[in-house]
Amino acid sequence: MHALRVYARLLVAGVRRQSSYPLATLAGLVANATFGLLKTGILLAAVGSAGGTLAGYDVGTMSAYVWLSQGLLGSVNLWGGSDMMQRIRSGDVAIDFLRPVDVQGAAIATDVGKGLFALLPRGLPSVLIGVLAVGVTMPATPGPYVLGVFSVLVGITVSHALVYLLAVTGFWLVETRGVTVLYMSVSGLFAGLFTPVWLFPDWLRTAAEATPFPSMMMYPIDVLTGRVTGADAVGVVGVQLAWLAGVLLLGHVLTRAGRRTLEVQGG
Amino acid sequence: MADALARLAPYRAVLASRVRSQRSYRANFVLDLVGAVLIGLMEFTEIWVLFHAVDGIGGFTFAQILLVFGIADLTFSLADLVVGHCDSLPTYVRAGTLDVFFLRPQPVLLQLITSDISLRRLARATVGLGALVAGLVINDIAWDARSVALLAIALVCGVVMFASVFVTAAGLQFFLVNGAEMTNAFVYGGRYAATQPASVWPKAVVVVFGFVFPMAFAAYLPVTALLGLPGAPWLPSWLGWCAPLAAAWSVTLALLCWRWGVRHYRGAGG
Numbered sequence A: 001m002h003a004l005r006v007y008a009r010l011l012v013a014g015v016r017r018q019s020s021y022p023l024a025t026l027a028g029l030v031a032n033a034t035f036g037l038l039k040t041g042i043l044l045a046a047v048g049s050a051g052g053t054l055a056g057y058d059v060g061t062m063s064a065y066v067w068l069s070q071g072l073l074g075s076v077n078l079w080g081g082s083d084m085m086q087r088i089r090s091g092d093v094a095i096d097f098l099r100p101v102d103v104q105g106a107a108i109a110t111d112v113g114k115g116l117f118a119l120l121p122r123g124l125p126s127v128l129i130g131v132l133a134v135g136v137t138m139p140a141t142p143g144p145y146v147l148g149v150f151s152v153l154v155g156i157t158v159s160h161a162l163v164y165l166l167a168v169t170g171f172w173l174v175e176t177r178g179v180t181v182l183y184m185s186v187s188g189l190f191a192g193l194f195t196p197v198w199l200f201p202d203w204l205r206t207a208a209e210a211t212p213f214p215s216m217m218m219y220p221i222d223v224l225t226g227r228v229t230g231a232d233a234v235g236v237v238g239v240q241l242a243w244l245a246g247v248l249l250l251g252h253v254l255t256r257a258g259r260r261t262l263e264v265q266g267g
Numbered sequence B: 001m002a003d004a005l006a007r008l009a010p011y012r013a014v015l016a017s018r019v020r021s022q023r024s025y026r027a028n029f030v031l032d033l034v035g036a037v038l039i040g041l042m043e044f045t046e047i048w049v050l051f052h053a054v055d056g057i058g059g060f061t062f063a064q065i066l067l068v069f070g071i072a073d074l075t076f077s078l079a080d081l082v083v084g085h086c087d088s089l090p091t092y093v094r095a096g097t098l099d100v101f102f103l104r105p106q107p108v109l110l111q112l113i114t115s116d117i118s119l120r121r122l123a124r125a126t127v128g129l130g131a132l133v134a135g136l137v138i139n140d141i142a143w144d145a146r147s148v149a150l151l152a153i154a155l156v157c158g159v160v161m162f163a164s165v166f167v168t169a170a171g172l173q174f175f176l177v178n179g180a181e182m183t184n185a186f187v188y189g190g191r192y193a194a195t196q197p198a199s200v201w202p203k204a205v206v207v208v209f210g211f212v213f214p215m216a217f218a219a220y221l222p223v224t225a226l227l228g229l230p231g232a233p234w235l236p237s238w239l240g241w242c243a244p245l246a247a248a249w250s251v252t253l254a255l256l257c258w259r260w261g262v263r264h265y266r267g268a269g270g
Helices: A001-021 A022-049 A059-072 A081-092 A094-097 A103-133 A142-166 A177-191 A202-209 A218-224 A232-260 B002-025 B026-053 B062-095 B098-103 B108-114 B120-138 B145-173 B177-194 B203-212 B220-229 B237-264
Strands: none
Touching: A001 A103, A022 A059, A022 A103, A022 B026, A022 B177, A022 B203, A059 A103, A059 A142, A059 A218, A081 A094, A081 A103, A081 A142, A094 A103, A103 A142, A103 A232, A142 A177, A142 A218, A142 A232, A177 A202, A177 B026, A218 A232, B002 B108, B026 B062, B026 B120, B062 B098, B062 B108, B062 B120, B062 B145, B062 B177, B062 B220, B098 B108, B145 B177, B145 B220, B145 B237, B177 B203, B220 B237
């Protein structure tokens, strides 16, 4: 119980940290909206040239996809960098290991806190811009929203747990630029940032589904927009949870192993 | 002439040292190059997926958009190579590096440009170059003086326009230190817009990326003129020949923003 309270505090601290830069938040929103309008233009034109429906998307549901994905952009980490990565490179992580909390849990809780806060000033306004400027089709029943909110939470956590994995490779690699770039190059495409994964040709979609990336953004949007419902939706959330468990476990193992190889120079 | 060369000497020395320093960590350098190419390929895949799913978008086939993507991506990468790091001005401001630039007897903008040339960005340009060459081969282009001139104009003006956008962003970042992400809207948003057929844009986007930051002039309009395609509402294809005007406007906007920003700058203290 006590341990949970510590993580809750760290989560709140992450929220606080993010809320102290209002200009940064506004800037993010402007960039989000611009990309959203550009994505809307090309994707709705694609739906139009397919004759009104494309891979099950019509104008309203495609627009919902665009603006929800833009809204999640500030909360889901698609670029791969993190504070933890800096702390491992600088050796500050040695101090983290002395603290009476789990290093992995603390790092992920703080990042998830930042991500959750971003939903308020960045996520919801992005969706609102989409609703007002373009119009979106969303489900009329409460079910998809209840499960969808949970799915979004899991998606955000999967992304930060995955980025934590990149950070701990720094115990061995020191220079983590390469893995970050590698992550960045596939995350956007496979998470379904620019086009829904369901528009991919079969082989590419299969490749995407074999990675945790769709769990970060594509699946939560599918659940939230009611593209998958009922037992299927529960199944999708189950897949997300399985990825989360796997990524967390791997992170735990790597943290323990990395702790033994950690060498901090200087004194 | 000799005088001009002598004045360039310090810049040449600085640039040569940057190139040497990047090649000294070989493994990381190779990984960096591979990563840069991979990012370019993924951006290309995003467009391919969309045009693979339907026959054509906004009056463009995949072969035709290949040409738009090639010109836009190549010119953006080249501009990024030269001035891309100006985008990290807030980092220089926070670290106080910028204050040092003001003390030296050289223009601040030129110092900023030569402060960091990343070779990985050159690798990134190969993706755009590949797409451009493929686009030129598979499209049915009547090769005469007119089309060669149009292509040359498009490439030169594209680099100038994107470089101007980076400098505009740097100028505005003097005001937006913590809100630097706002300039991403027209720097990276502009790059994204330049790879699209402008015919799919809503009116508001046409105003912003057709005229204020004239991204439609970087690739879309020259390609419509080159292939004899109809343009978009407000953007007729003959405007493809007006890319130099758009480039001149971009440069003006960039220099105004830069001067405005530098005058506003009061140092970070310390």
